[in-house]
Amino acid sequence: MSEVKTYPIINNPQYEPHIDEDTYHRMYQQSVLDPDKFWSRMAHQFVDWFEPWEEVSNVDFNKAEISWFKGGKLNVSYNCIDRHLKDKAEQTAIIWEGDNPEQQRYISYQELHDEVCRFANALKARGVKKGDRVCIYMPMIPEVGYAMLACARIGAVHSVVFGGFSPEALKTRILDSDCQVLITADAGVRGGKQVPLKANADEALSSCPNVHTVMVVKSQNADIAWNEQRDVDYNEFKKDMEAECTPEVMDAEDPLFILYTSGSTGKPKGVLHTTGGYLLYTAMTHKYVFDYQDDDIYWCTADAGWITGHSYIFYGPLANGATTLVFEGVPNYPSTSRFWEVIDKHNVSIFYTAPTAIRALMAAGDEAVTKTSRQSLRVLGSVGEPINPEAWEWYFNVVGEQRRPIVDTWWQTETGGIMISPLPGATPLKPGSASRPFFGVQPALLDVDAKELDGAANGSLVMKHSWPGQMRSIWGDHQRFYDTYFSQFPGYYFSGDGAERDADGFYWITGRMDDVLNVSGHRMGTAEIESALVLHPAVAEAAVVGYPHDIKGQGIYVFVNLMQGQQGSEELKSELVAHVAKEIGPIAKPDKLQFADDLPKTRSGKIMRRILRKVAEDDVENIGDTSTLAEPAVVAKLIREKL
Numbered sequence: 001m002s003e004v005k006t007y008p009i010i011n012n013p014q015y016e017p018h019i020d021e022d023t024y025h026r027m028y029q030q031s032v033l034d035p036d037k038f039w040s041r042m043a044h045q046f047v048d049w050f051e052p053w054e055e056v057s058n059v060d061f062n063k064a065e066i067s068w069f070k071g072g073k074l075n076v077s078y079n080c081i082d083r084h085l086k087d088k089a090e091q092t093a094i095i096w097e098g099d100n101p102e103q104q105r106y107i108s109y110q111e112l113h114d115e116v117c118r119f120a121n122a123l124k125a126r127g128v129k130k131g132d133r134v135c136i137y138m139p140m141i142p143e144v145g146y147a148m149l150a151c152a153r154i155g156a157v158h159s160v161v162f163g164g165f166s167p168e169a170l171k172t173r174i175l176d177s178d179c180q181v182l183i184t185a186d187a188g189v190r191g192g193k194q195v196p197l198k199a200n201a202d203e204a205l206s207s208c209p210n211v212h213t214v215m216v217v218k219s220q221n222a223d224i225a226w227n228e229q230r231d232v233d234y235n236e237f238k239k240d241m242e243a244e245c246t247p248e249v250m251d252a253e254d255p256l257f258i259l260y261t262s263g264s265t266g267k268p269k270g271v272l273h274t275t276g277g278y279l280l281y282t283a284m285t286h287k288y289v290f291d292y293q294d295d296d297i298y299w300c301t302a303d304a305g306w307i308t309g310h311s312y313i314f315y316g317p318l319a320n321g322a323t324t325l326v327f328e329g330v331p332n333y334p335s336t337s338r339f340w341e342v343i344d345k346h347n348v349s350i351f352y353t354a355p356t357a358i359r360a361l362m363a364a365g366d367e368a369v370t371k372t373s374r375q376s377l378r379v380l381g382s383v384g385e386p387i388n389p390e391a392w393e394w395y396f397n398v399v400g401e402q403r404r405p406i407v408d409t410w411w412q413t414e415t416g417g418i419m420i421s422p423l424p425g426a427t428p429l430k431p432g433s434a435s436r437p438f439f440g441v442q443p444a445l446l447d448v449d450a451k452e453l454d455g456a457a458n459g460s461l462v463m464k465h466s467w468p469g470q471m472r473s474i475w476g477d478h479q480r481f482y483d484t485y486f487s488q489f490p491g492y493y494f495s496g497d498g499a500e501r502d503a504d505g506f507y508w509i510t511g512r513m514d515d516v517l518n519v520s521g522h523r524m525g526t527a528e529i530e531s532a533l534v535l536h537p538a539v540a541e542a543a544v545v546g547y548p549h550d551i552k553g554q555g556i557y558v559f560v561n562l563m564q565g566q567q568g569s570e571e572l573k574s575e576l577v578a579h580v581a582k583e584i585g586p587i588a589k590p591d592k593l594q595f596a597d598d599l600p601k602t603r604s605g606k607i608m609r610r611i612l613r614k615v616a617e618d619d620v621e622n623i624g625d626t627s628t629l630a631e632p633a634v635v636a637k638l639i640r641e642k643l
């Protein structure tokens with residue numbers, strides 16, 4: 001790694017950064033030498049508490065028991081809204097930019113307060129109480145934020161399901177956490193095309209007998225079916241709702257939300273985050289990682305259905321009283337200049353997006369960027385997958401004109417907030433490196449024997465100590481929480497990622513070490529896609545692996561063994577691809593599908609994915625040892641028949 005280019009810290013003459021390099025090192029030392037003292041100080045600084053906590057932290061990784069600020073009382077919606085009203089009632093809290101470039105809305109903190117209170121009262125009017133789970137299946141309109149904050153206000157636990165997921169995927173998530181209320185819209189719109197959210201919800205709910213209420217936000221004038229008993233037209237219903245709702249007093253360790261994410265085995269896991277630690281961690285990382293300043297206009301392009309949307313469109317920025325932009329559309333509609341035009345239109349100063357979008361826009365050519373001004377920009381961010389140095393350089397040189405630092409932020413649904421990242425005024429930049437740990441984060445690299453590696457090294461990325469934003473459990477399955485994250489390396493939290501550390505102590509994430517794919521920044525379990533495929537009557541067996549993809553980072557490669565008597569054909573291929581989209585959602589569509597009479601298996605019948613990966617990657621020279629296969633000839637046939 002010694003040949004890597006390093007860019008010095010960029011000093012912006014107009015801003016004194018919150019954290020410079022010396023401050024980083026000093027605060028980092030404090031944060032790891034006496035974590036409780038450090039976090040206690042931060043918790044006073046970033047969060048308003050109704051009552052103080054009894055103990056700062058109580059953590060036992062050997063039992064997967066984690067608590068922060070237990071006994072402390074607070075409300076997240078109060079912290080994100082009410083406490084700002086004194087100074088910022090008229091300041092814009094949310095800028096909404098429609099899919100259609102002619103549509104925008106500006107929501108002040110006072111309006112946000114009123115809208116969230118009305119939504120909270122509407123939920124109460126339909127019987128929602130503290131601790132109840134509420135599912136949110138929404139497009140990127142301000143109401144998705146109102147709904148989330150309304151749940152937080154009354155102590156209900158939200159479970160946001162990405163609007164691109166299928167009815168089947170929505171159903172499983174509703175059932176797993178027993179949501180009895182669903183909040184949705186008539187339809188969404190992305191890139192000019194409607195997404196039939198209500199119709200999908202209707203289909204999902206035919207198998208969810210406990211759902212008694214569906215709040216429908218009509219935003220597209222879509223033609224929808226209506227169930228008088230169950231469905232509520234939110235815009236009508238809210239007219240009778242008061243714009244005041246007293247925030248529920250919550251314990252720091254009360255659940256705030258569940259968010260489903262994919263693992264290497266089994267069904268998606270309901271990652272559980274709680275109230276106090278999560279809020280503190282997202283607020284603090286938002287301020288320091290983006291060097292957020294009072295006059296910034298901040299834009300994170302994620303969807304509310306992912307953790308990035310939760311932590312860095314809504315909770316972190318709003319806790320800091322920021323102006324946050326909510327974008328309904330896509331990067332290439334109406335043209336590939338859209339991102340940059342939105343930046344100019346709203347004077348965005350902090351811009352946070354994903355490598356897959358950067359690569360796609362890079363492929364569209366520089367002119368789409370250079371014809372825009374981007375003068376307002378100050379800080380650029382990246383999240384979701386490793387950013388390749390070419391894409392980093394393009395982002396830095398063409399978008400940022402070498403004047404804006406890029407914060408390449410490594411973190412996970414499970415970590416609640418950013419864990420490893422440069423800080424704009426404190427960290428030299430190395431393209432492709434997420435660089436150094438955030439305050440309180442204590443990463444280590446382990447070898448296969450669970451031994452901690454020193455200095456420059458490559459190994460499994462673990463955490464030695466808890467941080468307030470850490471997930472607390474898997475909904476309904478605490479044992480699985482322990483098994484997934486704490487059993488492989490006892491005493492550590494295991495991220496599932498591999499990483500390399502260079503001689504300067506900078507981290508380079510090398511990617512997942514398990515059977516989880518990262519396709520366009522979306523996490524997907526290979527097992528989930530395989531399970532979807534074998535539901536199809538023509539499929540006997542399926543094996544899914546990732547392969548390098550120029551734009552998506554990873555593509556989905558599927559090997560399908562058909563039932564006796566079935567013939568592989570182009571029609572069947574399309575049918576199977578459509579079938580996966582129906583079972584999970586369009587994001588899980590296989591990029592390549594190969595019919596195979598036989599899959600390489602060990603003598604005990606286990607599919608050897610290592611070999612399939614090599615076939616999919618076109619790296620057949622390095623296929624390695626095939627002598628343990630039950631039938632080594634299978635491999636040659638697969639290679640011969642490769643697409």
Ligand code: WTA
Binds near residue numbers: 412414495509518
């Ligand atoms: C990957 C998204 C390299 C990683 C916030 C992680 C990254 C998974 C980066 C979590 C990054 C995320 N560099 N890899 N900057 N950010 N990842 O839960 O493999 O959707 O484990 O959270 O994305 O994905 P998730």
